[in-house]
Amino acid sequence: MVSHLFKAPRLLAGGMLLMLITAGHASGQDVQVSNARLSLLPGEQPGAGYFQLHNTGDETAVLVGAQSEAFEDVEIHMSSEENGMAHMHAMEQVEIEAGERFEFAPKGHHLMFIGRLKTFSEGDDVEVLLEFDDAQQLSVTFDVVSPVSL
Amino acid sequence: MIKQLFIVLAALWLVGCVDRSWRTAETHEIMPPLDFSLIDENGQAVEAEEYRGKVTLVYFGYTYCPDVCPITLARLAGTLNRLDDDVRDDIQVLFISVDPKRDTPEVVKRYTNAFGTEFIGITGDLAEIDALTNRMRVTYDYEEPNQRGDYIVTHTSAVFAFDREGEARFLIRDSHPITDAVADINQLVDQGD
Numbered sequence: 001m002v003s004h005l006f007k008a009p010r011l012l013a014g015g016m017l018l019m020l021i022t023a024g025h026a027s028g029q030d031v032q033v034s035n036a037r038l039s040l041l042p043g044e045q046p047g048a049g050y051f052q053l054h055n056t057g058d059e060t061a062v063l064v065g066a067q068s069e070a071f072e073d074v075e076i077h078m079s080s081e082e083n084g085m086a087h088m089h090a091m092e093q094v095e096i097e098a099g100e101r102f103e104f105a106p107k108g109h110h111l112m113f114i115g116r117l118k119t120f121s122e123g124d125d126v127e128v129l130l131e132f133d134d135a136q137q138l139s140v141t142f143d144v145v146s147p148v149s150l
Numbered sequence: 151m152i153k154q155l156f157i158v159l160a161a162l163w164l165v166g167c168v169d170r171s172w173r174t175a176e177t178h179e180i181m182p183p184l185d186f187s188l189i190d191e192n193g194q195a196v197e198a199e200e201y202r203g204k205v206t207l208v209y210f211g212y213t214y215c216p217d218v219c220p221i222t223l224a225r226l227a228g229t230l231n232r233l234d235d236d237v238r239d240d241i242q243v244l245f246i247s248v249d250p251k252r253d254t255p256e257v258v259k260r261y262t263n264a265f266g267t268e269f270i271g272i273t274g275d276l277a278e279i280d281a282l283t284n285r286m287r288v289t290y291d292y293e294e295p296n297q298r299g300d301y302i303v304t305h306t307s308a309v310f311a312f313d314r315e316g317e318a319r320f321l322i323r324d325s326h327p328i329t330d331a332v333a334d335i336n337q338l339v340d341q342g343d
Contacts, residue, residue: 147220
């Protein structure tokens with residue numbers, strides 16, 4: 001993963017690249033992430049990731065997945081309600097048009113964090129890599145929160 | 151005189167009507183009283199009758215659900231937080247799992263404890279859960295398991311309110327403002343005082 005991150009902008013010094021990564025830029029598409037929260041309950045149940053994406057670039061950014069060393073699996077999901085029934089389904093990808101914001105929010109799009117590999121407390125940080133269709137990855141820090149606080 | 155009396159009676163009748171109506175959705179005409187034989191969060195067999203005496207709010211869900219279920223229960227906890235303490239003492243929330251295979255009593259207990267002392271986890275035999283959901287005319291559906299064996303459950307999204315005698319009164323949907331839910335719950339608790 002590290003070698004991959006350093007492949008593209010060889011001209012940039014490592015430190016500067018790290019700054020760019022932590023600031024939330026994916027090269028190719030400039031995507032910024034804010035308000036990243038991981039809603040978790042005690043126990044083994046999966047969690048939900050909520051955040052806002054802002055594509056500041058000139059091209060459509062396509063989020064195709066996510067991963068975290070703290071979970072076996074992370075999937076893009078969408079909840080919806082139809083005729084009084086709550087549905088949820090996995091999504092292959094989410095497109096964020098150039099200049100647009102896209103919100104992963106309760107009862108809408110969310111990351112589903114499955115199979116936690118360690119225990120968490122409220123206030124902990126979880127590192128998550130967002131993966132885009134141009135093979136770029138964006139490292140994002142999620143704050144662990146209780147759904148009661150949302 | 152008779153005319154005035156009529157106006158007074160008509161006004162009283164109207165007030166009576168207002169008292170019986172809900173800002174959320176009325177269910178008394180369409181839903182039978184709460185009736186089930188299930189397993190509580192301590193692993194004990196329970197009947198619906200054992201929850202009589204308090205206003206009961208019922209939500210059907212499953213703990214493997216990361217988004218809709220916890221957010222709905224969190225919203226409900228937020229709703230209850232707006233009530234006076236003595237009103238809240240008269241309310242219990244039953245989280246009834248429609249996924250008993252994964253939702254053991256221990257799992258639903260840990261899950262509901264996160265939302266407050268009013269929240270009680272209920273699970274049980276699938277046949278008994280089906281008997282309850284069929285009686286209430288609410289549905290749920292299991293989707294195909296993925297390669298890990300995990301599966302999503304589609305389920306009814308409303309919260310159902312029953313009075314102290316277990317009679318169906320109203321249901322709260324996501325689209326109802328919290329202020330409406332607060333007003334109706336207050337009114338339902340008041341009715342039994």
